[in-house]
Amino acid sequence: MRQQSPLQQQQQQQRLQQQRRLRHLVAVLLVLLLLLLSRHQQQQQQQLLLLSCAAHTVIPTQQTPRLSFVAVPWLQQQQQHQLLLQQQQQQHWRAFAATQRQPHRDPHIGQPPPSASATTATATAAAATAAAEAAAADGVGGPLYLSNLPPGHFKGKRLLAGLQPSGSLHIGHLLSTLLPLQQQQQQGALTRLLLCDTHALYTREGRPYSSRSSSSSSNDISSSSIEALALAMACGIRPLSLVQKERQQQQQQQQQQQQQQGGTLVLLQSLAPSHAQLAAWLQSIVPLNWVMRCSAAREAFEAPGFNSSVGSFLYPLQMAADILLHAAEYVLVGLDQEQHLEFTRAVARRVYVHLRAAHAEAPSSSYNATPQGGPLTAAKPPPLWGAPGLNNGGPQGLLASPLAARICCLRQPQTKMSKSAPSAAGRLQLTDPPETIAKKLAKAVTDNLPGAYTPHTARQQMLQQQMQQQEKQQQERQRQEQQQEPQQQLHCNSGSN
Known part of the structure; x- marks a missing residue:
């Protein structure tokens, strides 16, 4: 073996140093790339965590793989604290279904039943509300338009609206959902906005393996949910957690003004497992032929190939579970959702009958403990309460205006x-x-329909104008007849002379 000269040894050492530097540089670049990817993922996780905090919802189960969200130690501590508080409050209120888990400090549901002294006032207020809604409805049994009701009509009442983040929001969502919800939020209604990202999985655009899908990435529904929340806040929707923080910061300076301004409880559907739990429980008591009566389920059942899924077939039942879970008295819907709302009312009546029968037949020993809430101190079954409106026909549909319903x-x-x-x-x-x-x-x-579309309010104005014109014409004829009578009498008298 030939001995290398000092120059060759020096050159070899330089080559080795260059190789080591190159390896170090590649390693640093890989680390930076991993840090950038993890930072992007962490930002999405923080945004979804903000959504969860804004909705006052804690995540007790594992998330779906389509949502890039993982549990953190702080969130696990919040989960344990949430469960302890739920066990302490279990003796004060009951859920209306065994699978339902009420959110902590929920100002909308879980209130105790009204006292006997308030029965008369409640009946009077209900009669006035029914009269106002009957006057605002488009004909007998027609849709109820929000634009025809007086301001403050829904003050203190539960109003639910949902958005499906399967794409970018358009002007129809602005006029039919966001602006009416923001208006009722300012007028003191108990408003809720549900971002139905789970329902977005049922659409063709939300499927991960659809060849014709334009949003097959697993992060698209998550980013669409964040974009929907950002657009809602830009339109004036104020999440309840932000309102509470503002009240704490400005309590001394603007306390009265902050109390007058309400907030909206924003919920991400996938972060609240109660929606799926209640939907699974409803599948055991709702007949199959009820679902087949809905046109959306029937179209999904008859669609060929992979144009539909089991989720799209059970979509009316999922929507009913979302509405009943939040005990909504009024739901902002479109004209195409009226059939689903009728289905929800039928499900609500069946739930009420089912729970009332189970409440009457269950022995008192079965109320000594609950599998999720701990021991109960009551010796006899507590009164059936939790979902108001179940015995009154269920929630009522609400449309923003005739214009917003026909975009x-x-x-x-x-x-x-x-x-x-x-x-x-x-x-x-x-x-x-x-x-x-x-x-x-x-x-x-433009459409090719004959005639012109006239909204309900404009039609009423036209009828009033026609009646006023007819009255004016009738008064003019009477005035002319009265003026002609003396002249006729004068002619008669002159002829007789």
């Missing part, structure tokens, strides 16, 4: 404006710049 697609005016349509030219998204909105409106297709 159609710009490219296909015979269909409604949809955020999941393949072409974005048919909808005005809330994030579109003014130039894009002007181009879409310039290319909009």
Whole structure:
């Protein structure tokens, strides 16, 4: 073996040093790349955690893999604290279903039953409310429009609205959901906004393995949920947790003003397992033919191939579980959701009958303990209470206005404006710049229906104007007849002379 010269040894050492530096540089780049990826993931986790905190919801179960969210030690401590508080409050209120878990410090549901002294006042207020709603409805049994009701009509009442983050929100959501919810929030209604990200999985755009899907990434529904919450807050929706923080910060300076301003309880559906638990319980008591009566379920059942799923078939039942879980008295819906709301009322009546029968037949020994809430001190079954409105026919549908109920697609005016349509030219998204909105409106297709659409309020104004014109014409004819009578008498007298 030939001995290397000092120059060759020096060159070899330099090559080895360069190789080591190159390996170190590659390792540093890999570490930086991993840090960037983890930071992006951590930001999404923090945003979803803020959603959970804003909704006053704790996550007791594992999350779905489509949501990039993992539990943190601080959240686990909050879960344990939440369970302890729920066990302490179990003796004060009961859930209306065995699978339901009430959120902590919920100002909307779980209130004790009214006292006997308030029965007369409650009946009077209910009669006045029914009279006002009957006057605001579009005909006998027609939809109830929010624009026809006086301000403050829903003060102290539970009002629920839902948004499905399967795409970007458009002007239909603004006029039919966000602005009415913001208005009722300021007027003192107990408003809730449910981001139905679980329902978004049932749509074709939300499936992870759909070849025609434009949002097959596992982070799209999470980012759409965050975008929907940001747009809702930009439209004036104030999450309840932010309102409470503002009250704590400005309690001394603007206490009275802050008390007048309400807040909205914002909930992310996948972070509250009670929705899935109640839906599973409803599947055991709701007949299959009830679901088949809904047009959406029937279309999903008859669709060929992979155009539908089991989730889309059971969508009416999932929607009923969401509404009944929050004990909503009024629900902001569209005209296409009226059939689902009728189905929800039927389910509510069946739940009430089922629970009343179970409450009457159950022995007193079965109320000594509960599997989730700990021991109960009552020796006899407590009164059935928890979901108000179950014995009154269930929740009532509420439409924002006749105009908001009929916002159609710009490219296909015979269909409604949809955020999941393949072409974005048919909808005005809330994030579109003014130039894009002007181009879409310039290319909009008008419908070919005969006549002109007249909303309910405009129709009433036209009828009033016609009646006023008829009255004026009748008064004018009477005045002319009265003026002609003396002249006729004069002619008669002159003829007789």
